[in-house]
Amino acid sequence: MDNIAPEIRKKTMRAIKSSNTFLENRVKKALWNKNLRYRKSEKALFGKPDICFISKKIVIFIDSCFWHGCPEHCRMPHSSIDYWENKILKNKIRDEKVNKYYSENGWVCIRVWEHELKENFDLAISRIEELVKAPNKFRKEG
Numbered sequence: 001m002d003n004i005a006p007e008i009r010k011k012t013m014r015a016i017k018s019s020n021t022f023l024e025n026r027v028k029k030a031l032w033n034k035n036l037r038y039r040k041s042e043k044a045l046f047g048k049p050d051i052c053f054i055s056k057k058i059v060i061f062i063d064s065c066f067w068h069g070c071p072e073h074c075r076m077p078h079s080s081i082d083y084w085e086n087k088i089l090k091n092k093i094r095d096e097k098v099n100k101y102y103s104e105n106g107w108v109c110i111r112v113w114e115h116e117l118k119e120n121f122d123l124a125i126s127r128i129e130e131l132v133k134a135p136n137k138f139r140k141e142g
Helices: 006-014 022-033 081-104 114-119 121-133
Strands: 051-053 058-063 108-113
Touching: 022 051, 022 058, 022 114, 022 121, 058 081, 058 114, 058 121, 081 108, 108 114, 108 121, 114 121
Parallel strands: 058 108
Antiparallel strands: 051 058
């Protein structure tokens, strides 16, 4: 049972941002400081990546542990269990479709979990930087 009044819960859920979150902005700033120039939230691209390097055919998604069903950190709410399980399952299926789309079209699709950024931000940024600076060895032609 939810211990918060429905009006407060609704207000809280509406306040959750889907783009330009704190972590996304932190990643963008770190990449910019490494002289990596990107486009942000390119809505014309499939799946609306958070960050993209169009000329290098690289897209980056910053995945929240809750909304994307992290196997290590996703904690299901105790109310409306069926709703949340279905919602997160749909998100995971959509993520798989997006990954497949980019793979089949010769792009590199990088997914970074929220917990990776929180546990070792510099390592996560270094991983992205390595892929952006040397993408051809990681990409299949498509």
